[in-house]
Amino acid sequence: MNTVEIKNLVKTYGDTVAVDDLSFALKQGEILGLIGPNGAGKSSTIKILLDFMRPDSGEVRILGQKMGEALKDRIGYLPEERGLYKRLTVIELILYLASLKGMGRNEAEERADRLLQRTGMYEYRDKKNKEMSKGMGQLIQFIVTVVHDPDLIILDEPFSGLDPVRTAAVQAIISDLRDRGKSVILCTHQMDKVEEICNRVLMMHQGRTLLYGDVLETRKQFRRNTVRVAAGGEIGDLPGVLERRPQNGAVELVLAPGSSPQAILDRLREDGIEIQHFEIVTPQLRDIFLELVGGEK
Amino acid sequence: MNKLTLLLKHEFVQAIKKPAYIITTLFIPVAMLFSVGVIKLVEILNDANAKEALVIGYVDQAGFASQPMEEGLTRFVPYNSPQQAKAALVTDEISEYLIIPEDFLETGIVARFTLEKELFTPLATTQAIKSFLDLNLIQDRIPPETITRIISPFQIEVTRLDKDGEISDNQANLGNILITGVYAFLLTMTFQTASGALISGLGEEKESRLIEVLYSSVSVRQLMVGKILALGVAGLLQVVIWLVSAVLYLRFDAASAGILSQVQISGSFVALAVVYYLLGYLLFAAMSVTLGGITSSASEAHNFSMIYNLTCYVPIWLISVYINFPNSPAWVALSIFPITAPIQTLIRLGVGDVPAWQLGASLGAMALSVVGAIWFAEKVFRIFMLMTGKRLGLKGVIQGLREA
Numbered sequence: 001m002n003t004v005e006i007k008n009l010v011k012t013y014g015d016t017v018a019v020d021d022l023s024f025a026l027k028q029g030e031i032l033g034l035i036g037p038n039g040a041g042k043s044s045t046i047k048i049l050l051d052f053m054r055p056d057s058g059e060v061r062i063l064g065q066k067m068g069e070a071l072k073d074r075i076g077y078l079p080e081e082r083g084l085y086k087r088l089t090v091i092e093l094i095l096y097l098a099s100l101k102g103m104g105r106n107e108a109e110e111r112a113d114r115l116l117q118r119t120g121m122y123e124y125r126d127k128k129n130k131e132m133s134k135g136m137g138q139l140i141q142f143i144v145t146v147v148h149d150p151d152l153i154i155l156d157e158p159f160s161g162l163d164p165v166r167t168a169a170v171q172a173i174i175s176d177l178r179d180r181g182k183s184v185i186l187c188t189h190q191m192d193k194v195e196e197i198c199n200r201v202l203m204m205h206q207g208r209t210l211l212y213g214d215v216l217e218t219r220k221q222f223r224r225n226t227v228r229v230a231a232g233g234e235i236g237d238l239p240g241v242l243e244r245r246p247q248n249g250a251v252e253l254v255l256a257p258g259s260s261p262q263a264i265l266d267r268l269r270e271d272g273i274e275i276q277h278f279e280i281v282t283p284q285l286r287d288i289f290l291e292l293v294g295g296e297k
Numbered sequence: 298m299n300k301l302t303l304l305l306k307h308e309f310v311q312a313i314k315k316p317a318y319i320i321t322t323l324f325i326p327v328a329m330l331f332s333v334g335v336i337k338l339v340e341i342l343n344d345a346n347a348k349e350a351l352v353i354g355y356v357d358q359a360g361f362a363s364q365p366m367e368e369g370l371t372r373f374v375p376y377n378s379p380q381q382a383k384a385a386l387v388t389d390e391i392s393e394y395l396i397i398p399e400d401f402l403e404t405g406i407v408a409r410f411t412l413e414k415e416l417f418t419p420l421a422t423t424q425a426i427k428s429f430l431d432l433n434l435i436q437d438r439i440p441p442e443t444i445t446r447i448i449s450p451f452q453i454e455v456t457r458l459d460k461d462g463e464i465s466d467n468q469a470n471l472g473n474i475l476i477t478g479v480y481a482f483l484l485t486m487t488f489q490t491a492s493g494a495l496i497s498g499l500g501e502e503k504e505s506r507l508i509e510v511l512y513s514s515v516s517v518r519q520l521m522v523g524k525i526l527a528l529g530v531a532g533l534l535q536v537v538i539w540l541v542s543a544v545l546y547l548r549f550d551a552a553s554a555g556i557l558s559q560v561q562i563s564g565s566f567v568a569l570a571v572v573y574y575l576l577g578y579l580l581f582a583a584m585s586v587t588l589g590g591i592t593s594s595a596s597e598a599h600n601f602s603m604i605y606n607l608t609c610y611v612p613i614w615l616i617s618v619y620i621n622f623p624n625s626p627a628w629v630a631l632s633i634f635p636i637t638a639p640i641q642t643l644i645r646l647g648v649g650d651v652p653a654w655q656l657g658a659s660l661g662a663m664a665l666s667v668v669g670a671i672w673f674a675e676k677v678f679r680i681f682m683l684m685t686g687k688r689l690g691l692k693g694v695i696q697g698l699r700e701a
Binding site: 052053072075077079082083085102 | 314
């Protein structure tokens with residue numbers, strides 16, 4: 001059973017089409033990276049998923065059901081802009097919001113303490129939220145999002161403002177959730193994170209799907225017959241190479257149609273060049289994103 | 298505990314822990330305690346002054362004040378000349394002296410000389426001088442019992458009869474006006490405190506996007522009802538604290554206690570007071586939720602809320618006009634207009650009767666407006682609470698409602 005299934009979703013605001021015939025599915029134990037430029041329709045999609053607003057047409061099913069009040073306890077949501085009840089302590093806030101998700105106090109407290117320890121926030125457990133820095137507040141909100149052990153977690157920019165140590169802690173928790181069969185939608189501009197932890201990627205632009213599929217497969221699809229070579233000596237002219245791009249002590253060779261990476265490798269060996277590194281270049285999501293969005297524009 | 302109860306408990310606890318709530322709740326009892334202290338202090342000082350004998354000298358140049366007078370601690374002593382009177386004053390034989398000039402009967406002017414620096418002649422002294430002059434002006438000309446009636450003319454004792462000519466159970470009295478006026482004022486303050494708290498709370502959650510986290514956990518209706526009920530209970534608690542402190546205050550204040558002894562509060566008045574509180578509170582709460590939804594910030598919502606917050610004060614501003622002209626149709630209109638209805642109707646009920654049809658029209662108009670306002674507030678809450686920092690304008694609101 002898919003955790004999320006969206007079919008032909010459309011949402012308009014006046015003359016503006018925010019979401020245009022969007023369809024995708026998210027399986028159990030998967031992390032879907034939802035990426036796209038500002039105004040791509042990501043927020044509208046999330047708001048429709050959460051039943052904050054209704055679509056003009058299309059079908060949304062979460063955990064096999066139409067979204068409704070009964071499903072809210074099984075979903076965790078971290079909005080992009082975050083705030084806390086400043087007068088409450090960290091633990092009071094977590095327990096209150098966990099109780100609204102139908103969680104018992106003892107269980108919530110036990111899980112909250114574990115998550116606070118894991119994120120290095122335990123020492124602030126009984127401090128007021130108004131004393132927290134922006135990054136700490138973000139961690140608290142992240143804990144609030146997952147404390148009730150939801151089946152579907154929707155995270156909007158969970159890493160922004162976090163230092164590398166806390167980023168790693170949050171990333172590890174997200175990966176654990178996936179490994180335990182939870183489904184995650186990760187909405188972010190940090191595409192390196194999508195490459196690191198997401199199974200699938202959905203790229204949106206102007207409300208439409210630009211790209212949807214397995215992260216590794218997608219990157220492979222966008223390979224441009226380019227190899228990256230780091231060599232001990234000078235690489236001379238090679239047949240079948242259209243362009244050379246120096247890059248951090250290496251060189252990227254753009255191959256002509258019909259020329260293969262194996263032929264280039266053989267030629268370098270024949271020339272007696274010491275090869276330190278040889279790689280068929282797989283583009284990063286960032287490059288694919290720029291290529292596709294640039295092309296659209 | 299279900300989600301609504303959790304929300305209600307959380308919102309109530311947060312509301313009563315807010316410094317603004319604590320300060321406003323305690324301000325009135327503390328102010329009353331302070332005024333009791335001031336009243337007692339003034340009484341003590343007055344008593345101390347009153348125990349000192351007041352000896353007033355006088356020089357009668359008009360030739361009619363042949364009768365020296367001694368009443369209580371005030372004594373009038375005649376002198377033959379202003380010089381003699383002045384000498385007596387500077388040697389502390391007398392407290393002050395008067396010169397009654399020859400043309401007093403034409404002008405009514407009396408010259409008063411004292412060693413004290415006073416803006417006005419003290420009331421007790423004025424009364425003593427008046428009694429002295431009245432007595433001397435009319436003595437030997439009028440029978441003694443008539444003199445008493447001239448000096449202290451009459452008191453009106455009003456008795457209200459019902460249509461059958463029997464003495465009515467519901468007599469108008471100052472105590473009733475006092476109690477209903479105080480209740481109406483406290484009610485107004487509570488509406489405004491709760492409305493302000495709702496706007497601030499919603500503004501904080503809207504601006505910080507906490508509202509989205511709450512939306513992802515509970516329904517729009519649960520969230521709105523939880524907030525409104527919690528602040529309503531907090532407001533009711535505030536009214537109870539204020540009323541209890543007002544009753545305690547009136548027990549300490551002897552003058553008010555006299556008025557209070559006349560108070561006749563019927564069971565139906567109490568029931569109507571509660572109903573009007575609930576309807577009025579729900580109307581103000583729904584309007585505040587609507588404003589919180591369609592404005593871009595809490596401060597903007599607070600500015601707009603002044604429109605209904607000030608309007609509901611109109612019956613209190615006009616209370617003296619109402620007492621003098623209680624039968625004007627304007628009061629009927631204010632009793633039916635939902636924003637002014639709770640205060641105006643309670644004031645009218647405190648002073649006299651309100652015809653049943655007017656009471657029905659007032660309650661009906663309020664109930665209808667409450668239902669409409671809550672329906673609209675829920676719609677607005679759902680559509681606009683997720684829009685932060687956007688100035689919608691009337692066109693934007695209409696478009697949003699159409700697209701919902």
